[in-house]
Amino acid sequence: MRLKKFKAGYDVDGNKTIHKESYRVTIEPDGKYWFLTIPDVGVTQARTLSEVDTMARDLIEIMTGDRNFALEQEMKFPEEVEEHLEAMKRYREQSKKANTLAAKESRKAAKGLRQVGLTLRQIGQAMGISYQRASQLVNG
16 A cells, blocks of 8 residues: 655645635633634634644644634633623723722822821721822822
8 A cells, every 4th residue: 555645735636725814713612622614714722722822823823724814812701601702892891981980089098188187197088098109199
């Protein structure tokens, strides 16, 4: 039996493979592993998320001969998990906005307390913060 040699950039039938500037990698949990799907190229696995890039690049290079390309990674999870992830993102964004508003109000409160004659230590005690932080708020 004679072994057939394959040239990089050609499939098993000798047809020229597709070369792209970027490839999309869909990453899905598969038990202990991560299942990687690359459209028009193939599938492979990675043991950890840190191996995803290497495994995907190796598969693309072997199957297409491409060496210079970008990878676009997309993680897919079960629908219920996706819903929780979306909710988490919404709550984090709301929290970020609330923290920004709270910081503005803290500065206004500290400056207002200073205007009525309180010392930095008194402002700190009234607001439940250190006098150093009170100084930052008053002067910031």
